[in-house]
Amino acid sequence: MHSPAFEKLCQQVALLKHQAEQFDRAKLFAKNRYMQAQPSLFDRAIFTTKSMALTDYVTEIEDELKSLPPVDHRHAYQYAIERISNQVHAVFNVIKSTPVWLKENKSNFKAKAKQQVYKHAVKKIMQSSHELYDELKQNHEFERRLNLMIEERKLKMSSASATQAKELNIEILALHARLGRCRKAISATEDKIQQVEKQQLR
Structure with a gap:
């Protein structure tokens, strides 16, 4: 899908x-x-x-x-x-x-002025679109790292003592919380990109 x-x-x-x-x-x-x-x-x-x-x-x-x-x-x-x-x-x-x-x-006399305004708006939209894609890329990289950190701790669990396992569990929960926030940030950035692209299509 x-x-x-x-x-x-x-x-x-x-x-x-x-x-x-x-x-x-x-x-x-x-x-x-x-x-x-x-x-x-x-x-x-x-x-x-x-x-x-x-x-x-x-x-x-x-x-x-x-x-x-x-x-x-x-x-x-x-x-x-x-x-x-x-x-x-x-x-x-x-x-x-x-x-x-x-x-x-645009056959009226304001066409030239409108064109300049439009060019400026497009430039601004394109700039913000690139910035948002950079932000999205960074967030995806954070997501990847957090997943790796969770997997590493899960692997350690198999050979950990009861005390260590408890600490690892706490770390895994904290990492999951960070991962949740990271995924929310990804969704928010994707929504912003869609808004910017809608503006560009007008």
Whole structure:
């Protein structure tokens, strides 16, 4: 069973595909010599695809989603979800920050001012999104360490004296309490990421 982050990502990709198709149909880069001279819209660190059509990048995202590592390979799965999420944000940013797109979709004189406000908001959202993913990564690392510490103490129990076993039990209970708090923090951070991503989709 996939995580809520995966379900959310699938919804975003479906919306992104629709917007990318509209964007490509509008041929917004056709009259821009600078853009036409570019071999690719994105850095190779983000996408392996080389194209000036956004739908090609959405296809790469869809392929990545189909070949996710198993959910029980937690760190690899989380890393893949994070990478795909960053790819989704990168494509959304091109759609939302292309001046011609904004000009054609906002025909009043305030368009330019709105564009600057939007760019600033997107930058702020992206920044906070990256910070939240860092926080999530740290919390997952704490969770992993706490699980290891619990397992270590459980192993010691088999050869411990009655007094030692009592102390180990107290330590295990304390570690479980910390693990509970850590998992609450993970859930809270995941909720924050979803809120930030909702803002970005507006």
